[in-house]
Amino acid sequence: MIKFRLGNDEEMKILDYSDLVFFRKLTNKMRDPKTRFDVREFINRGEDYLFNYTNKNVGGVDERRRKFLKSLIFGMAAAAVVGIIPGVSVLVPPTVTVATGFPKSLLIDSSGNPVKASSLPVNSPYIMVFEYPMTGEPNFLINLGDSSGRPVEINPTKVVIPQTGKTYDFPGGVGPNKSIVAYSAICQHLGCTPPYIHFYPPNYVNSGQLTASEPDQLTAAALLAARQANVPALIHCDCHGSTYDPYHGASVLTGPTVRPLPAVILEWDSSTDYLYAIGSVGVAVYPNGSNGIPSQDPTEDLSSSFGTSVGEKITVSQTENPFSS
Amino acid sequence: MGVSDWFKERLGLDDLPFFRTPDYMYNVNYWLGSLVAAAFIYTVVSGLILLLYYNAEAGYSSTEFIIQKVPYGSVILYSHLYGAYAMIILAYIHMFRNYFAGAYKKPRELLWIIGVIMLVLTLGTAFLGYSLIGDALATSAVDVGEGIISSVPGLSIFIPILFGNYDAGYYGRVLAWHIIFVALIGLLFIFHFFMAEHYGIMPSRKVKDRAPAVYAREEWQKFNPWWPRNFVYMMSLVFLTWGFILLIPNALAYLNGLPQQLNPFLNPQPAPPPNSPAAAHITTYPPWFFLFLYKIADFTNDVLIFLFIGVIIPLLYLILVPFIDRSPHLDLKKRRLFTAFGILMVTYLIQTTIFGDLTPGVEISIIQQIIVYLPPAVITLVGVFALPTGSNKKAIANPLGILAVLATSILFAGALITFVVSPSLLTITAFTVFALIFVLSIRNLSPIVLKSEGEHRDAKAVLEKPENRELKKKIAEILISILFILSVVLASQLWVIPSTGYLSNIFGIDLGSIFIMLGEAISLYHYVVYKR
Numbered sequence: 075m076i077k078f079r080l081g082n083d084e085e086m087k088i089l090d091y092s093d094l095v096f097f098r099k100l101t102n103k104m105r106d107p108k109t110r111f112d113v114r115e116f117i118n119r120g121e122d123y124l125f126n127y128t129n130k131n132v133g134g135v136d137e138r139r140r141k142f143l144k145s146l147i148f149g150m151a152a153a154a155v156v157g158i159i160p161g162v163s164v165l166v167p168p169t170v171t172v173a174t175g176f177p178k179s180l181l182i183d184s185s186g187n188p189v190k191a192s193s194l195p196v197n198s199p200y201i202m203v204f205e206y207p208m209t210g211e212p213n214f215l216i217n218l219g220d221s222s223g224r225p226v227e228i229n230p231t232k233v234v235i236p237q238t239g240k241t242y243d244f245p246g247g248v249g250p251n252k253s254i255v256a257y258s259a260i261c262q263h264l265g266c267t268p269p270y271i272h273f274y275p276p277n278y279v280n281s282g283q284l285t286a287s288e289p290d291q292l293t294a295a296a297l298l299a300a301r302q303a304n305v306p307a308l309i310h311c312d313c314h315g316s317t318y319d320p321y322h323g324a325s326v327l328t329g330p331t332v333r334p335l336p337a338v339i340l341e342w343d344s345s346t347d348y349l350y351a352i353g354s355v356g357v358a359v360y361p362n363g364s365n366g367i368p369s370q371d372p373t374e375d376l377s378s379s380f381g382t383s384v385g386e387k388i389t390v391s392q393t394e395n396p397f398s399s
Numbered sequence: 400m401g402v403s404d405w406f407k408e409r410l411g412l413d414d415l416p417f418f419r420t421p422d423y424m425y426n427v428n429y430w431l432g433s434l435v436a437a438a439f440i441y442t443v444v445s446g447l448i449l450l451l452y453y454n455a456e457a458g459y460s461s462t463e464f465i466i467q468k469v470p471y472g473s474v475i476l477y478s479h480l481y482g483a484y485a486m487i488i489l490a491y492i493h494m495f496r497n498y499f500a501g502a503y504k505k506p507r508e509l510l511w512i513i514g515v516i517m518l519v520l521t522l523g524t525a526f527l528g529y530s531l532i533g534d535a536l537a538t539s540a541v542d543v544g545e546g547i548i549s550s551v552p553g554l555s556i557f558i559p560i561l562f563g564n565y566d567a568g569y570y571g572r573v574l575a576w577h578i579i580f581v582a583l584i585g586l587l588f589i590f591h592f593f594m595a596e597h598y599g600i601m602p603s604r605k606v607k608d609r610a611p612a613v614y615a616r617e618e619w620q621k622f623n624p625w626w627p628r629n630f631v632y633m634m635s636l637v638f639l640t641w642g643f644i645l646l647i648p649n650a651l652a653y654l655n656g657l658p659q660q661l662n663p664f665l666n667p668q669p670a671p672p673p674n675s676p677a678a679a680h681i682t683t684y685p686p687w688f689f690l691f692l693y694k695i696a697d698f699t700n701d702v703l704i705f706l707f708i709g710v711i712i713p714l715l716y717l718i719l720v721p722f723i724d725r726s727p728h729l730d731l732k733k734r735r736l737f738t739a740f741g742i743l744m745v746t747y748l749i750q751t752t753i754f755g756d757l758t759p760g761v762e763i764s765i766i767q768q769i770i771v772y773l774p775p776a777v778i779t780l781v782g783v784f785a786l787p788t789g790s791n792k793k794a795i796a797n798p799l800g801i802l803a804v805l806a807t808s809i810l811f812a813g814a815l816i817t818f819v820v821s822p823s824l825l826t827i828t829a830f831t832v833f834a835l836i837f838v839l840s841i842r843n844l845s846p847i848v849l850k851s852e853g854e855h856r857d858a859k860a861v862l863e864k865p866e867n868r869e870l871k872k873k874i875a876e877i878l879i880s881i882l883f884i885l886s887v888v889l890a891s892q893l894w895v896i897p898s899t900g901y902l903s904n905i906f907g908i909d910l911g912s913i914f915i916m917l918g919e920a921i922s923l924y925h926y927v928v929y930k931r
Contacts (some may be wrong), residue, residue: 122621143876146883150917151882157890157913161906163898184676192802241513336462 225253244323419622442482458533470898504610649907669733694755
């Protein structure tokens with residue numbers, strides 16, 4: 075580095091090479107006709123003008139230093155931009171798994187433990203509901219018994235759809251006694267859901283219920299139909315009195331409904347005692363014919379077979395006891 | 400230099416009516432508004448990204464979806480929340496700084512009023528945004544809001560207009576109003592900004608101590624042009640603000656199990672949904688920026704009185720203060736009453752917020768209210784009015800004297816509380832005696848405070864030795880190089896952070912750090928290049 079001594083006073087001021095360059099630049103700029111230093115302006119405005127002039131034309135610091143710093147700053151800004159690039163993936167929408175068939179879902183209780191088939195209470199008045207195959211579509215889970223409370227084996231049966239006169243196969247109950255069934259909890263008449271539609275255990279299916287107060291009431295037609303069909307318990311909708319036979323695939327006992335309740339196909343794993351929902355039979359939940367006439371093939375909406383493993387879990391909630399006593 | 404000039408020419412930056420800034424104004428104290436604006440812009444941008452994913456028909460589950468499934472969704476969501484928090488805090492700081500500076504005075508009355516309206520809109524937007532989460536806290540906050548509106552006769556018609564069918568889980572209305580309010584803020588911001596540029600940043604009280612405090616055109620023409628210095632300085636503040644908005648919430652996301660009292664302030668995660676069993680175990684409290692209102696609601700059963708104390712009176716005061724305080728003095732000592740009101744507003748705001756946090760929803764009797772709110776009022780009023788105008792008096796300038804003043808203030812506050820709790824001749828006598836001692840001692844102390852403040856200012860004004868400054872600039876240059884290396888390292892690390900899940904929030908921490916370092920580097924650059 076070259077240094078120049080200025081004068082010979084006590085402080086011994088030293089002039090740096092960069093300072094010399096600065097002075098040379100400044101004087102050049104002052105002489106340059108394009109950026110001529112205006113002496114008149116300088117007299118008017120004093121040192122402010124000089125400062126501004128110097129700052130504008132030569133700059134306060136030496137140019138190389140400034141360029142280096144600037145490139146560092148732009149480097150940091152570039153680093154920030156490069157860092158943000160993976161963050162742009164926020165704009166890419168995450169893929170959603172599309173169901174191509176009915177999923178196979180383990181039934182769990184509200185605390186997250188799997189429901190054990192052998193510990194399901196028989197003929198329970200509690201409405202046990204789980205949502206399947208989609209959210210917002212409740213189904214009953216019922217362990218059926220006879221009038222003395224012993225589990226009853228539910229046999230496979232052909233179920234008639236009064237609306238179309240066609241039939242479909244209901245596969246029967248599952249569990250240790252083959253007594254556990256699951257039906258849609260949406261009344262096929264006008265879509266009432268629990269607690270309006272609910273299960274009537276045997277002790278509520280008698281003539282006393284004809285005059286009972288609102289939630290316990292049964293219609294005379296429902297009671298008569300139960301006698302004739304020789305079934306001890308019922309699914310009955312309090313809205314308009316539709317009655318279904320849970321022992322025979324929730325077939326229609328009394329109107330106004332013209333369709334049985336769709337049944338959820340259950341699978342029981344005898345080694346673990348767990349229950350799985352694997353599909354659904356009956357009138358399609360989403361009728362695709364005209365005038366609300368249902369398709370008879372429940373898999374029509376969904377292409378493939380039952381029980382596609384998606385690895386879901388469904389909570390069974392024991393919502394409420396609709397009976398007052 | 401060429402690129403900079405190119406832009407300058409194309410954009411005509413020198414011809415824009417932007418305020419030219421004198422050197423002493425390159426201090427964050429004069430730039431608080433740009434911090435608020437930076438927070439506003441960040442929140443708008445992150446909010447627009449969230450708008451791609453948020454489903455107003457399923458508020459809570461889409462919030463969860465954004466946090467868990469969307470790549471870097473939690474980073475965006477948490478920083479959106481804290482961007483809003485930052486905007487509220489900075490808006491308060493900006494407002495009170497200008498209140499104490501007397502910036503509401505002529506000719507800036509309209510600027511001030513627009514600012515107050517923007518604060519109200521900001522709080523409203525924040526409330527609506529908070530409601531969009533749909534967790535137990537949000538729904539209960541909406542319930543409280545609806546309750547307050549419906550208990551004022553004639554106002555309940557606004558509930559469906561504002562909230563739509565919120566209780567049934569349809570948040571479309573709330574989302575729409577949230578965005579409409581932001582648009583209004585943006586519109587007012589344009590006016591606020593250009594008015595501020597038109598009048599110029601308010602000069603220091605040392606330069607202009609009377610309203611109207613504006614630089615004349617001739618004075619202002621001598622200052623530094625807006626481009627590029629103001630821009631450089633502004634960018635350093637903007638990046639620092641963005642950095643902290645990103646860094647803080649994403650770091651807090653790793654903090655688990657906060658005590659209940661800290662939860663409203665430090666927790667970016669949503670609470671459980673209102674219909675889950677877990678919701679029964681949490682205490683509901685409003686968002687922190689409404690804790691003060693929530694507490695005031697516990698003071699009285701009459702909603703109208705509550706609204707007057709909590710909303711209408713403070714708001715009317717803030718809007719009307721330019722017309723009430725008509726004196727041209729900007730000196731705090733020459734407008735003591737307004738100084739006292741300002742101090743009290745800040746004190747009460749903080750005090751009531753903490754009060755609401757500690758006792759959420761607990762009713763407070765009149766006696767307790769007096770104990771909490773009277774001492775600050777008396778101490779502030781006495782303190783402000785005891786300050787002498789001149790400072791020629793001899794002060795107690797030793798530690799013992801200051802200790803004595805502290806003791807007398809505690810005794811004074813104690814005597815006041817005793818008097819309020821059990822008023823009798825004895826207690827009022829004691830109170831009077833202690834009040835007198837307090838006034839006398841504070842009068843003796845105040846010259847020190849004022850004098851030291853003055854000395855501090857003078858010390859700043861003294862020019863640094865050039866050799867010292869050169870050394871400091873060298874250090875600054877080395878620091879910039881270190882920051883550059885660090886930021887490159889962090890930027891490369893950003894590429895390996897998983898986009899979802901537990902680790903994804905590190906992305907926010909790292910990116911926030913890079914922004915902070917960039918802001919700091921720009922600020923150092925500003926020092927090296929422009930500081931004389």
